[in-house]
Amino acid sequence: MRKSKPKKRIIDPDPRFGDTLVTQFINNMFYGGKKSVAYNIFYEAMDMVEAKMTENPHEVWKRAINNVMPHIEVKPKRIGGATFQIPQEMRPARKISTAIKWLIKYSRARAGKGMADKLANEVISASKNEGAAVKKREDTHKMAESNRAFAHFKS
DSSP states (O other), X not given: OOSSOOOOOOOOXXXXXXXXXXXXXXXXXXXXXXHHHHHHHHHHHHHHHHHHXXXXXXXXXXXXXXXXXXXXXXXXXXXXXXXXXXXXXXXXXXXXXXXXXXXXXXXHHSOSSSHHHHHHHXXXXXXXXXXXXXHHHHHHHHHHHHTGGGGGGOO
């Protein structure tokens, strides 16, 4: 087992909204060191959200993250030759990172022209409790609920 936990890295807030969560989202989004491209895509998507919804895009984005965020997940555990899916509460940091990853994943899978457009549409639908990322959260919660009988195996 590890002697000490690794230190948490300090993330700088983004220039437009001054939010470290936005920077974390952008860090998860970019490919091949193209951080400036990821910033441009995100801000363009936020401009599209503002044009479509006529409210603060940062608030809409935060609402979307909260709607996608799962609270319970299932983890497989082998007990006596059988593998059980055991529901467990998620750590706060893991909840956020999972929500961010799902939002990006289902934005990329969405039909549309350009990543900014796809991201804007996914954020808008997630803020209204719709869309593929919210469906993924609901499926995860349903799976945890159906396996609640194995919760006593938690270690």
